[in-house]
Amino acid sequence: MKQSNDLILRTTTQIIAFMLLGFSVYLFFAGHNAPGGGFIGGLMTSAAIILMYMTYGFEKIEKIIPINFRTLTVTGLLIAVLAGMGSMLFGASFLSHADGYYHLPLIGEKHLATALIFDLGVYLVVVGITLTIILSIATDSEDESNQNVGV
Amino acid sequence: MNNLAILPIILPLLASVIVAFIPSKLNIVRKLSQALMVIFLIIVGYIAWLVYHNGVIVTQGGGWDAPFGISIVADYLSILLVLTTYIIATAAVFYAPHSLSDQQEKFYFYTFYFLLISGVSGAFLTGDLFNLFVFFEVLLMASYGLIVLGNGKAQLRESLKYVLVNLFSSMLFVTTIAFIYSLVGTVNMAHIAERVEAIPAEQQGIITGIGVLLFFVFAVKAAIFPLYYWLPNSYVVPNPVISALFGALLTKIGIYSIFRVYTLIFVHDTAFTHQQLFIWLAIFTMLFGVIGALSTNNVKLIVTYNIIPAIGFILMGIGLYSEDGLAGSVYYLMHDMVVKAALFFLIGALVVAAGTKDLSKMSGVIQRFPLLGWLFFLGTIVLAGVPPFSGFIGKLLLLRGALSQEYFLLTIVALLSSLLILLSMIRIFIRGFWGEKMEGMTNDNRKVHALTIPAVFLLAISIFLGVGAEYVLPYVDTISTYLLDRTEYISAVLKG
Amino acid sequence: MEIIMIVLASILFTTGVYNLLQKQFLRIIIGTALISHGAHLFILTMGKLKRGAPPVEDYGVSNYADPLPQALILTSIVISFGVTSFLLVLAYRTYKLNNTDNMEKLRGLNNE
Numbered sequence: 001m002k003q004s005n006d007l008i009l010r011t012t013t014q015i016i017a018f019m020l021l022g023f024s025v026y027l028f029f030a031g032h033n034a035p036g037g038g039f040i041g042g043l044m045t046s047a048a049i050i051l052m053y054m055t056y057g058f059e060k061i062e063k064i065i066p067i068n069f070r071t072l073t074v075t076g077l078l079i080a081v082l083a084g085m086g087s088m089l090f091g092a093s094f095l096s097h098a099d100g101y102y103h104l105p106l107i108g109e110k111h112l113a114t115a116l117i118f119d120l121g122v123y124l125v126v127v128g129i130t131l132t133i134i135l136s137i138a139t140d141s142e143d144e145s146n147q148n149v150g151v
Numbered sequence: 152m153n154n155l156a157i158l159p160i161i162l163p164l165l166a167s168v169i170v171a172f173i174p175s176k177l178n179i180v181r182k183l184s185q186a187l188m189v190i191f192l193i194i195v196g197y198i199a200w201l202v203y204h205n206g207v208i209v210t211q212g213g214g215w216d217a218p219f220g221i222s223i224v225a226d227y228l229s230i231l232l233v234l235t236t237y238i239i240a241t242a243a244v245f246y247a248p249h250s251l252s253d254q255q256e257k258f259y260f261y262t263f264y265f266l267l268i269s270g271v272s273g274a275f276l277t278g279d280l281f282n283l284f285v286f287f288e289v290l291l292m293a294s295y296g297l298i299v300l301g302n303g304k305a306q307l308r309e310s311l312k313y314v315l316v317n318l319f320s321s322m323l324f325v326t327t328i329a330f331i332y333s334l335v336g337t338v339n340m341a342h343i344a345e346r347v348e349a350i351p352a353e354q355q356g357i358i359t360g361i362g363v364l365l366f367f368v369f370a371v372k373a374a375i376f377p378l379y380y381w382l383p384n385s386y387v388v389p390n391p392v393i394s395a396l397f398g399a400l401l402t403k404i405g406i407y408s409i410f411r412v413y414t415l416i417f418v419h420d421t422a423f424t425h426q427q428l429f430i431w432l433a434i435f436t437m438l439f440g441v442i443g444a445l446s447t448n449n450v451k452l453i454v455t456y457n458i459i460p461a462i463g464f465i466l467m468g469i470g471l472y473s474e475d476g477l478a479g480s481v482y483y484l485m486h487d488m489v490v491k492a493a494l495f496f497l498i499g500a501l502v503v504a505a506g507t508k509d510l511s512k513m514s515g516v517i518q519r520f521p522l523l524g525w526l527f528f529l530g531t532i533v534l535a536g537v538p539p540f541s542g543f544i545g546k547l548l549l550l551r552g553a554l555s556q557e558y559f560l561l562t563i564v565a566l567l568s569s570l571l572i573l574l575s576m577i578r579i580f581i582r583g584f585w586g587e588k589m590e591g592m593t594n595d596n597r598k599v600h601a602l603t604i605p606a607v608f609l610l611a612i613s614i615f616l617g618v619g620a621e622y623v624l625p626y627v628d629t630i631s632t633y634l635l636d637r638t639e640y641i642s643a644v645l646k647g
Numbered sequence: 648m649e650i651i652m653i654v655l656a657s658i659l660f661t662t663g664v665y666n667l668l669q670k671q672f673l674r675i676i677i678g679t680a681l682i683s684h685g686a687h688l689f690i691l692t693m694g695k696l697k698r699g700a701p702p703v704e705d706y707g708v709s710n711y712a713d714p715l716p717q718a719l720i721l722t723s724i725v726i727s728f729g730v731t732s733f734l735l736v737l738a739y740r741t742y743k744l745n746n747t748d749n750m751e752k753l754r755g756l757n758n759e
Contacts, residue, residue, distance in 0.1 A: 039725055074171040081165050094157045095221075096214040133732045137739050281719055288726045295733055299740075307741040308753045311672070314737060318679050318730055319667065325686040325723050332716065333693035 006055065013055040020048035031119050038119035042126025049127075050134060058139060069131040076124025083117040155198050156210040156225040159233050159272040160286075162191050167265030175257050181248050184261045188244045192237045198225060199234045203626065207643040209278070217644050218342035222278035224644055227630045228481065229275045232407060235485050236275070238612060239399050239492045240268050242605040243392055246496055249601040250392045250503075255300045263300075267293035267396060274404045278644050280331065281338040283408060284324050287372070291317050294401060297393045298385065306388045313385035320371035327365045334361065341644035344416045344637060355419050362417035362424060366409060373405025375466060376435040379459050383443060386455045391499025394451065398458050399492035403484060406465050410480070413469055414634045415641075421472050429470030430561055436463030437568040444575040448510040450501060450583065453575055454494050457534065460568050461487040464549060467561060471552045478631035479548030482623070486533075486541040486616055493609035494530045494576075497523065500602035501583065506591050510579060514586035520596075523603050524584040526610060531580060533613050535573035541617035542569075544624070652692040659685030672738040672748045676731065683727040687720045 024044035031037030053061050087096035099113035166187045170180050202208055202225050212221035225233075244264065251260060270290025277283050298310045332338060334357065335346040347358055367378075374382040382402070386394050417424060440459025447453060461483070468480025504520050505513045517524030536542030546569060553562045593599065616623055633639055659681050666678030694716030742748045 039721075071172070074168055077171075078165075078168045081161065081168055085161060085165070088154050093211055093214050094154055094161065094223075095212045129729065130732070133736055136736060140739070140743075281722070285722060285726070288730070292729065292733070295730075295737075299737065302740070302744070304744050307737065307744055311734075311737055311741050311753070314730070314734055315667075315675065315679065318727075318734070319682070321730075322679070322682045322686045322727075325683075325719075326689055328719070329686070329690040329693040329716075332690070332719075333695075338715070338719070 009055050013051055017048045017052050020044055020051070024048065028119065028123055029116070031116070038122030039126055041119075042123040043130065045123070046127050046130040046134075049131060053135075053138070058135075069128045069135070071128075073125050073128030073132065076121045076126075076128055078121070079124065080118050080121025083114065083121060086114070086117075153208055154210055155201065156208045156223045156276060157212070158198065159191075159195050159225075159237070160223070160269050160276060162187075162194065163265040163269040163272070166191075167262045167269065170265065171259060171262040174259055174262070177248075177253060177256055180256070180261055184244050184265070188237075188241045192241050195230075195234050195237045199230045202227060202230045203629075207639070209644055217278070218337050218339035221282055222339060222341070222644050223276050224278035224341075224640070225276055226640060226643070227626070227633050228410070229407075231481070231485065231626070231630065232275050232403070232488075233272045235488050236268065236271050236400055239488060239609065240264075240396070242492065242496070242609050243396055245608075246395075246499075246602060246605040247392045249598055250499055251300075251390055255390065258300055259296065260300060263293045263296035264396070266290075267297065267400070269293075271400050271404060275407060278341060279339050280343065280412075281328055284321065284328065287324070287404070288321060290401070290404065291321070294397060297396070298389050300389065300393065303388070309385045309388045312381060316371065316381040320368050323364070324368045327361060327368060330361045330364070334358070339644070340411070340415055341641040344641055345645070347416055347419070358417060359420045359424060362413070362420075363428070365412060365417075366424070366428070369405045369408045369412070370432075371405070373402050373409065373462050373466075374459055375405075375462060376432045376439060379436070379440065379462075382458065383452060383455050386458070387449065387452050391451070391495055391502070394455065395492045395495030395499070398455065398495055399488045402458055402462055403488055406462055406484065409466070410469055410484075410634075414472075414477070415637055418472075418637070425470045425472045429466055430558060433463045433467035433470055434561055434564045436460065436466060437564055438463075441568045441571040441575065445571060445578075449508050450510050450513075450579055451495075451498050451508055453510075453579060454491075454498050457494075457572060457575065458491060460572055461491070463568070464546070464565065467565065468549050468552065471549070471556060471558075472635075473552050473556065474628075474631050474635065475548050475552030475555065476631075477634050478624075478627045479545050479550075479552055481630050482541075482548060482616075482627050483545030486545050486613060489609050489613045489616070490530060490534050490542070493606045493613065494527075494534065496602065496606040496609070497527050497530055500599050500606070501527065501579075503595070503602060504593055504599045505583065505589065506593055510582055513583040513589060515584070515588035516592065517584035518588045519592055520599055520603075523599060524580070526603060526606060527584065528580050529610055529614075530606070531573070531576040533610065533617065534576060536569050537573075539617055539620075541613050541620075544617055544620045648696050649692055652688060652696065656685045656688040656692065659688065670750045672742060672750070675750070676734050676738060679734070680727070680731055683723070683731075687723055687727075690716050690720050690723070 024041045027036035027044060028038060028041035031041065049065065084095045088094055097113055097115040097118070099111065099115070102112050166184070170184060173180060198208070207227070208225040210223040211217055212223065214220070247260065247264070248256065267290055270286050270293055273286035274283055274290060277286055295310065295314055298313060299307060328338060331343060335343050337343055337346060350358060371378045386397050413424065437460045440456055440463060443459065444453050444456035447456070465480045465484050465487070468476040468483065470476070500523055501516065502508050504523060505516050507513060533540040533542055536546045546565070550562055550565060553565065663678045663681030663685060666674045666681060669675060669678070694713045700710045700712045738748070745753060747753065
């Protein structure tokens, strides 16, 4: 097969994927009291990963990111549910959250909230589901053994 | 803060996540799911006991009081239906391993199953119209996952239609919520009910309009007369255990929502909505559903079509909007959930036993499987409402309500359709079970028996509902007086 | 402003319904996506529009937009995102198995 000439795509992906990933982390941490959050951050991360899949091909990325995205989804769901239930242990009602200002070494004064844990769950679920769905269409070959139907 | 009301939603959600980690270790997953389900059933039973002794339990999510937070309301009606759901689900989890193939079970059956229960309980328990939509979507998502299990040609084809119909009605639901929000500025049901009362009488036409639009949404989910076309085919294609869950739970969510909304919010124009619209639609739903059941030879399709007249009966009670009518509806709703699940289980066993779905090719199954045959007969007469079984009590209450309000046509149609339901079901019994012993029956007696046991459990409960009506009726009467008097719900939510 | 938004939402609804009535899977799915966009815009409009005000009530801020419709829309967007992506996979599998993407050819139960 002829080697396709995708120099521009490769070069820009190197920059853009990192920008996307960095921005998604920012969005994720901003989420608890500013525009952003787990959902939008997760979508942006999956956009970056899909961009990398498109540029470097399925096999290579699978080697670099050896994560089963279905397990990722389930883990995210577990974190989200447990974060919701955690407040019940303290006698507060379901999904209650606590927050406060803490001084962290190196970073400084930061506003931390337990809602972030819930958001982490959402983030993982979104990344997992988006990639599962897109990859299950993209990698579907003629054989019927690979019966991925979504979620 | 009382977190009890949220447990029926959160426990299965947690269980669904746990079993999703080990989808391929089937033995562990099966045993774990069964054990968890029994524990959950006990917990829900305890919550129901608490509600009946100490009154309505309200959980305000996130510590925000209603109407700002998300209210989860375990009142008399909702907790009773949640308990029924858990009973059916427990039977289903014991039925599933024998009915599904290993491949299907491995494809996250138990995850979707627990997610479905979580969504169904959420839809029953939520006190907030928007969250009703969210839980609808949760349970629909789970049902999408379940309906495609197995990946057959016909299955995918019908699932696509099922998903599209549900998606469209969900979008209408969102639109309706937008209307309601613009009108009253809240989505909490108790709060809406309070604010709707404050709207001046000459402007109440708009509320009726919104109410009918909302009814349309729920009617699609509940399969009421002109909107039931999607139901038969999509409920027939999946495995019997999935059909049982769908038939027993999904359409009932739709009718429960109508129950909730039309006894709490849209009660200012009962002359039009309840007494005209609902009664006429109930008449047509009963008739057309039962005609569908008589029109086919596919045994599973017969039972599936029988879901529709049952919805008609329940709608009839809401339309009557009287003490007898509502009590009859609640009773019938409970009865129908249990007995429909049992019948789907038995039909699944019958199809395995006879090796075909076609009634014209079946005969003499009772000679090999007497237990299955007699249980099926029992299920049939319970469904049709032969005294002293549970269908009879529900219908008696409904018909008494209809006659006392002088709906003679409704009474006649209801009686006629009960007769036709009996005919359509007894046809299976006479032609499938009696007669010459057929060729090609399965040799796998153990499998058929394993499939019969969960149905025994459900039928026992449904017989208790009928024979033990003395113990059940006081509760049902409590519910109907509670529903007619909206103040208790409103004050429980807004001040709880 | 509200009028423009309502007209826009209604255009989305009509094009969505038009697409929903087509025969090809992909058009139908686009139709459902358009309808959900219409519904979301509609919620936003029904929550009363306000320009230049964030949906955050902070100390000393008197001009803020109603946050509830925005929360509702966000939830609804997430849900329709999930359902649409599921629908795409489902449509793809159906196409693969049935060898057609024409709804006309996927009618009824032929006694299977």
